Amino acid sequence: MLKLAVIPGAICGGCDVALASVGEKLLDVLKYYEIVYWPIAIDRKLSDLEAVEEIDALIYMGGVSTSEEYELARKLSSKSRVKVALGTCSVYGGIPGLNSLSSPLEVYKVNMGKSDHWIQGDSLGLPQLIPYMAYTDVVEPDILAPGCPPSGKVLDQLLEQLIEYAVKGEIEHKPILLGDPESLCNKCPRNPKTTKIKMPGIYRLHEVELDDKKCFLEQGILCMGPATRNICDHSCIKTNYPCTGCGGPLEWGGDSGVSMISSIGSILLVDSEKSLLEPGLTREIDKLRDYIGTFYRYTLRKSMLYKLRELKKGGLK
Amino acid sequence: MSEYRLYRVLDPVTLVEGVARVVIVTGDRDIRAVYQIMEFRGFEKLAIGRKMEELPRIMSAICGVCSWSHHLASGKAIDVVFGRRPTPRSTLVRKLVNYIQVLDSHLLHFAFIGLPDVTLWGEMQRDISKLLAKNPGLVEAALKTRSLFKVLEKKLVGKIQHGGFVVPGGVTRGFNRDEIAEAEKILGEISDLTMKLHEFFKDRVVYSGLLRKLAERGEFDLKAYNLGLVSGGDLELYDGALRLIDSKGRVVAEIADNSKYSDLIGEATVPWNYATLPYYKQAGFKLFSEESTILVGPLARINVSSRVRGEKASLEYGELVEYAGGKPISNLLYAHWARLVEIIHCIEMMREIMDKPELYEGGLVNITGSPVERGIGVLEAPRGILIHDYTGNGELIATSARVITPTTINNMAINTNLTKVSGRLVEEIRSKGEPSRETIAIMESMIRAYDPCNSCATHVLRINGHSQPVSFTLMVVSEEGEVLWWG
Amino acid sequence: MSWRPRIIAFFCKWCAGSAAETAGVMRLRYDPNIVPIIVPCTGRIDPQLVVSAFLNGADGVLIGGCHTPNDCHYSSGNFKAFKRVYMLRKMLAEVGVEPERVRLEWISATEAPKLVRVVNEFVEEVRRLGPMGGSRA
Incomplete structure (x- = not known):
């Protein structure tokens, strides 16, 4: 054995x-x-x-x-x-x-700062x-x-x-x-496939009543599908909850966050870029909050951005 | 000044979720066992800066065993933050999922941890593999429930843990009649299998007198405050008033407004445990003292409520209380039976919800409301009272989060309960230099009876039990248990 | 101190790339710390390339593309670049990297003097920000 x-x-x-x-x-x-x-x-x-x-x-x-x-x-x-x-x-x-x-x-200080009572002393080998x-x-x-x-x-x-x-x-x-070497969108039950995806703007999860058939991105809701490996056969999307990216990037060594902003760049307000111009696009993108928690919720520690920060701090060679 | 010596026993405590160890601290005057939970993930920090509507899916990762409880408690907190009253239909969906959560977790513990631990009393290895050798049919039934839950949960909530469906004011998805008809069928199978476990427990543990015999041992006794939700006095798992009783069973507080939880619960930070030790605030913090300890979980819920809804559950509840000689029941071994009462209760309540036409009609989410700064969500997770407390800014970005989990609350109870073996430890360590196998078994059974979920408790921090042999040997502890010096 | 900023410039071949050549023909000087990379369209510049440049030693990244709304040879590659760079800068700020290290400018083929001005300004800006790697002085 x-x-x-x-x-x-x-x-x-x-x-x-x-x-x-x-x-x-x-x-x-x-x-x-x-x-x-x-x-x-x-x-x-x-x-x-x-x-x-x-x-x-x-x-x-x-x-x-x-x-x-x-x-x-x-x-x-x-x-x-x-x-x-x-x-x-x-x-x-x-x-x-x-x-x-x-x-x-x-991190420790934030957690323990909520206590009502502190006992000093040693850590018993903590x-x-x-x-x-x-x-x-x-x-x-x-x-x-x-x-x-x-x-x-x-x-x-x-x-x-x-x-x-x-x-x-x-x-x-x-x-x-493990998982399948493709993005979640590839076999998404909601993927329109025949037409190009257009993101009509950026809305937060609480702002819209979610359509349970339509591509989340087409509803203006961030779905990490384009930048996430298919490890799950769309379990969250099937319960009408957008993908939050727990499967990580498509390939080992890939990066969820930069891939995702690349995708958003391709689809956000594509049909009105020339009328909105830079100020109009900026206004919409400004509705995007918490990039780290949205695009790197599960993968920050292994991301290029983390490496970049370490480099900035002098921690990388 | 006294010199103290440490022994690590039960490293790690097995058949509990997460990693913990028991450390025995010995000195001239005092010998006591300390329960240390181990890890560091820091959810209260990582919540800061997040979009509040997404907290339910982020904070559910505190615990993979009761992720739905966290998802729902977090959801209740953000309902308040966004100023939205969830639609009646979405509330039924959430309640149904909460019952599935409690049922699943309880059955897992009851079959895989509780039954082996109690029925194999006296043996060193008390786990499902040992039980398998003796009762293959029973274990088969228990295993079957696992696969049924997997089907049930995937069908209703997409994933077995950490899926998302809660949004402020409702849920993203409801169930249709076909799905529920299938779920009801699966529930029926689970219910049948549960009956087998139920009968086995009653025969071997209750009617055989084993439970009473074990319960007569003082070590498992904890005369503490009990805290739980009640609805009109009934046992309640999702939405009710916080009721606190003392060790005599007197109601000392009943708070309908759960946001005032901090009137009841204080948290103490000790240097030897990354998880906090919550205590009854009005009593003040007294380490290892029943006077400031709060118990939560199935036994506490049985103790605080006047009735349990559901025909069979109500009968089982009556039988338990009678057998135990009335309430409050202070012996922790009865928690296994209390869990069984709730298992039956959950099945009955799920059927009741599944029969309601409102489960299939009406809106799934209410998207109107005026946001406020702070929201608190309280519910009963399988292991007891769970609190999520968030504060945000005008843009609905979290600026602060506090989470108190049932195992954190019971961290204090377990530590207090462990003082009950101090007498044995003193005797054994002084005479033989080490604790006996029996004492170790008692401590382990005691801890398992709490069904501690150490990951939950240590959403804050967890001391890890994996380690080299004891390398630290000396420490000084005051009479109050305060560690004064360590080397 | 002899630290000199290393800057990668991604220039669209239809506009900023041509402007760089014109600058050469016109004998306009610009700072030699810049390494131009000519790409077919700014719409091709994946944010990953920008981050990779930093991870491989760049202290700043300059992107030069065609004027909006109508100059893009492929219709709207420049808008794609605009959105991506805007988001990337926000993301950099969240991890504590100065967003000023990435700059996007529209520079037509005929704007060689603008190109020179932008390059010189940007080199100065990056020089002011200092080296990307904290340990490298």
């Missing part, structure tokens, strides 16, 4: 639940693998895992937020043959990555906070399984890969980014 370990980092638990809910496919994997560690499901302690000399497949969920998480991620990865980043936090940093622009101390990272900042995994949480489709692909590894003993074409 091969050994499989599922490690939680800074998680919400969504990936745990998603993985536990895949059903029969998981049983197929268990024909080849023994789960040596998975705290939410298996009653085994960290000391049990430390006693394991080699791990065949390691699934890391969540980001890396403390010195202890960082050390553990490194230590376990170094004794693992196949490393999997499961979920958008692990792959791209996820929503907590939005705090990447602040220091951990600044692990040190480090600048938040994705698992992919710690090691280069072999398989990247994005999604918040990963969809059934991505998890099926992951489990197939794990079975293939168990049979063949190797993973080809690493790193493998």
Whole structure:
């Protein structure tokens, strides 16, 4: 039997639940693998895992937020043959990555500033906070399984890969980014396809009553579909909620935010550019708020913009 | 000055969501176990600067187990911010989803964590794989409920977690009769499977006397304040008044205006836990003291409410209260049964909503209203009272956010509850140098009974349990539990 | 101190690109810190190219395109560029990068003197802002 370990980092638990809910496919994997560690499901302690000399497949969920998480991620990865980043936090940093622009101390102060009572003293070995990272900042995994949480489709692909590894003993074409190599728009049930998409302006989610058939962009509602990899078969769009980009960019190494503003540039008010001119276009674009939270909600930590900021701060070579 | 020594046991606590550990602090006068939750994600910071109408989908990522609870509580807060009263139809949609959330989470805990933990009492590994060896049919039923939930949730809310459908004043999507007819069928199957788990629990745990025997142990007892929502005295999960009772069952506060939650709950920051320790404000903060501890969650809800709606749920509630010898029930092991009462309640309430014609008619969203600066949303998540409190500017961009989750509230309760094993710890550590397996098992069962969701609690911060062996050995703690020095 | 700003200029071949050539023919001097890249249309300039330029050592990016509303050879590529650059500048500001490091100007083929003025002004502006990488002096 091969050994499989599922490690939680800074998680919400969504990936745990998603993985536990895949059903029969998981049983197929268990024909080849023994789960040596998975705290939410298996009653085994960290000391049990430390006693394991080699791990065949390691699934890391969540980001890396403390010195202890960082050390553990490194230590376990170094004794693992196949490393999997499961979920958008692990792959791209996820929503907590939005705090990447602040220091951990600044974040801590905001949270604790709301308390009514403070006790001073020592920290009882509370692990040190480090600048938040994705698992992919710690090691280069072999398989990247994005999604918040990963969809059934991505998890099926992951489990197939794990079975293939168990049979063949190797993973080809690493790193493998799961999901389908196309934008969400490509097979969108709402995509008009025959006509060019025109964005009639920019509206916020609360400003319009959403049409449940029409392309969100054609309603003036930001939908991250054009800049997002198809990992989900449009689960949010089908509930009449625009894509917020949890699948990350189309390709590994891509960038959601710059791709998305490029797309918006192509479609926003395309039929009235020459009458609105620059001032008119500016007025409309000014309705766009919170670029970071809108375009990099899940991927800021791995984005070009984050790298640019680090460069600005002198943190990049 | 005393010197203290630490032992890390239960590192990590397993079969709970998220990562936590128990640290035993020993010294000359005092030995106590401390529950440490571990992580750092900082949602209250990252909410700042976001468009408020999008907070429900952002803040739901606090927790992947009860993401719908966060989504809905956040939605209730932004209804207020945007000055919109949600349409009746959208409220039914939200309530229905909330019931699915509580039902799903409770069944997951009951079948996969509660049942093994209680029925395998005395064994070191008490998880579903052990239960499988003894009761394959039962585990099969439990697994089947998982796949059914997956179908149900995907059908109704698109994804099993972290989807979006709540907008200020309503929802983006309603259900049609065909979808609900299918959902009702699935619910029927879940209900049948639940009966199997129910019977098993009653036979093995209740009628066998096991529960009473275990409950007689003082360690699981917590005589604290209980907090929950009630609607006309009935148990309520979505929209009601905050009712606080004391350990004798007397109502000490009932607040219809939930935005005044901070009259009841204060938060304390301690240096050894990134999650806060919320406490009953009027009592003042007293670390490890039942006098300032608030309990939330299924057992607290049973304790604060006078009735539980639903024919079967009402009977089950009556049986529980009678077996436990009346209310308030202070023994945490009864939380497993309380969860079962709510499981039955949720199924009955979902059926009631599914039968309402209003679920299919009328507007899904109200887009009129005058925005205000601040909005607070309170509801009952599976694990108890959940509060989202946002402030924004004139452009409806968030300037401040505060989230108090049930596990954060119960962080205090768990820590207080753990002091009940102090006596055992003192004896064992002084005589044998380490805690016994039984004591460790008691602590673990105690923690699991709370069904703590550490990710929720640590939307703020989480201390991580993964680590090298104990490298820090000395610390000084005052009588009040205040850590004075550490090295 | 000998730091000299490195500036990438994306010039549309139909207008600013031609203006740059005309400037050469007219013997007009402009700052040599600028590296012009001629593109078929400003509508082709993906914001990713601009950010990549910064990540690869540029301290400023100048974009020169055809006058709106009617000069674009492809009808409206310049409007696309306008919208993208406007959004990109906002986005840069949110992560603490000075938006002034990206400048978009309409410069027709006949406006060689304008091109020279814009280049010189921009180089001066970037010089004032200092190097993009905090550690590089």
